[in-house]
Amino acid sequence: MPDNPNTSDTQGAACSLDGSDVLHRYLDGELSLDVQPELFEHMADCEGCRRLMESVLAFRRMSRQEYLAYPPAADDVFFERLAQLKTRTEQVDREEDRKPLWNSRRSISLRSALALASIVFLIGLLVPMPARTDYATALIQFEVERVQFEPTDLVVIESPIYHWVDGITVEATRADSQVPRETF
Amino acid sequence: MKDYALIEAFQAGDEFAFVGIYNRYKGAVYAFCCKMLVDSEQAQDVTQETFLRIYENRDRLLKSSSFKSWLFTIARNQCLNSLRRSKRHTGFDVNLESSLPAMETPYSKMEKNEQVRFVTQFIQSLKPEYREVLILREYQNLTYEEIAAVTRSSISAVKSRLFKARRKLGKVMEPMWVLEYPSAVEKDRGKKVAVLRQQN
Numbered sequence: 001m002p003d004n005p006n007t008s009d010t011q012g013a014a015c016s017l018d019g020s021d022v023l024h025r026y027l028d029g030e031l032s033l034d035v036q037p038e039l040f041e042h043m044a045d046c047e048g049c050r051r052l053m054e055s056v057l058a059f060r061r062m063s064r065q066e067y068l069a070y071p072p073a074a075d076d077v078f079f080e081r082l083a084q085l086k087t088r089t090e091q092v093d094r095e096e097d098r099k100p101l102w103n104s105r106r107s108i109s110l111r112s113a114l115a116l117a118s119i120v121f122l123i124g125l126l127v128p129m130p131a132r133t134d135y136a137t138a139l140i141q142f143e144v145e146r147v148q149f150e151p152t153d154l155v156v157i158e159s160p161i162y163h164w165v166d167g168i169t170v171e172a173t174r175a176d177s178q179v180p181r182e183t184f
Numbered sequence: 185m186k187d188y189a190l191i192e193a194f195q196a197g198d199e200f201a202f203v204g205i206y207n208r209y210k211g212a213v214y215a216f217c218c219k220m221l222v223d224s225e226q227a228q229d230v231t232q233e234t235f236l237r238i239y240e241n242r243d244r245l246l247k248s249s250s251f252k253s254w255l256f257t258i259a260r261n262q263c264l265n266s267l268r269r270s271k272r273h274t275g276f277d278v279n280l281e282s283s284l285p286a287m288e289t290p291y292s293k294m295e296k297n298e299q300v301r302f303v304t305q306f307i308q309s310l311k312p313e314y315r316e317v318l319i320l321r322e323y324q325n326l327t328y329e330e331i332a333a334v335t336r337s338s339i340s341a342v343k344s345r346l347f348k349a350r351r352k353l354g355k356v357m358e359p360m361w362v363l364e365y366p367s368a369v370e371k372d373r374g375k376k377v378a379v380l381r382q383q384n
Contacts, residue, residue, distance in 0.1 A: 024347050028321065028328075051361050052354040059306075059353055062299035063322060068215040071228065078206070078232045085236055 015046050023049055027056050191251050195242050202242075206235050209252075212324060213259050219319045220263040222308050230266050234259045253333040256324065260316055260334055267312060306356060314349040321346055 017023060022039055025031040031039070043049045108116075190208075193201035213234055217227035237258050245254055294302070307315055316335060320326045326334065331342045 021343060021347060024343070024350065027350075030328075051358060052350065054361060055354040055357040056350055058357065058360075059303065060322060062294075062303045065296050066300045066303065068211070068218050070210045070214040070231065074228045074232065075210075077228075078235065081232055081236060082239065085239065089240075 015048055017042060017046070017049060023053060027053065187251055191245065195245065202239060205238075209255055210235070213255065215323055216256065216259055216319055217263055219307055219323060220260070220312070220315060221266060222304060226266055226270075230259065230262045233262050237262070250330065250333065252326070253330050256320065256326070256330075256334045257336070263316075264312060306353060309356075310349055310352070314345050314352075317342055317345045318349040 017039075022031060022035065023043075026036065026039055043053065187208075190201050190204050194205060210231060214227055214231045217230045217234075218224055221227050221230065234255070238255065245251065307319070310318065313335075317331055320331045320334060328339045328342050328346075331346075332339045335342065
């Protein structure tokens with residue numbers, strides 16, 4: 001398609017707006033007012049430009065004939081899909097929450113494990129330890145605990161013991177040395 | 185409530201703000217998708233998908249960028265994906281001229297449904313890159329800058345595509361003007377020119 005809008009068969013003379021976007025800017029409301037009279041003057045003589053403008057304006061009028069309304073039933077479908085999306089997002093979040101933060105198993109190579117073990121061993125050797133005797137004394141001192149009981153006067157009361165077995169009352173005398181088998 | 189306040193509330197987690205945004209823009213997005221896909225059912229699906237994407241990616245919207253541009257960028261990408269999936273890469277239809285009512289009927293004599301059919305067929309005959317620019321300009325009234333942001337291209341590329349699409353329109357509608365009696369538009373313009381000449 002040629003760039004010049006005015007190359008139709010119906011047009012005799014060449015258009016002076018050849019390759020210019022003046023007409024289009026006018027149609028889009030972006031042409032300054034001081035240039036507009038020149039454009040109108042040009043269009044009075046240029047049939048190609050006139051027809052192009054008429055075509056665009058007619059297209060605009062025709063395009064407004066169609067009323068494109070979003071169907072209300074589609075709203076219900078949309079909100080249903082939105083609810084599904086929210087549920088899905090929440091489920092994903094829960095799965096993320098269930099993952100352990102630090103207790104996850106990771107495989108390491110044997111070489112790394114040996115290196116780590118030797119580092120720990122060396123650190124253990126380098127840490128200053130207290131003398132063995134001092135350590136033992138400290139433990140014993142910590143463990144010794146004296147407990148003193150106050151001597152109490154034990155009084156043995158001799159009294160009859162009543163024993164109920166299936167509604168039968170038995171009266172008996174208890175001696176000091178005797179230990180009651182059942183008491184209530 | 186202004187757009188900015190709605191978007192800010194939505195980003196802060198206000199669900200009602202999102203419903204407000206949806207109600208405000210669903211018509212525009214649907215109209216855009218309808219014209220891009222030329223299929224109302226598919227357009228409904230893509231419109232819903234667009235708003236679900238917006239809900240999911242609310243954190244990605246920068247406060248400095250235009251919400252409208254962002255919205256139409258998502259809608260446009262969804263439409264192109266849908267066209268790609270359905271393998272409906274439409275270009276210029278060689279049989280368009282024979283199917284257009286404009287070839288036989290002058291513009292003033294065209295009925296409403298004929299006009300709608302003509303517009304649909306013309307849009308369908310354009311390649312997606314020309315179609316999107318024409319729809320965003322003529323239906324959504326976006327500026328050249330906004331269209332460039334939506335289509336991820338330069339302003340000069342937008343102008344070039346838009347002007348080419350219009351020239352194609354002019355060519356398709358040319359026979360219509362041959363049949364047409366000088367329209368009211370022409371008379372009005374004639375008067376305007378006369379007035380301007382008098383002023384000069």
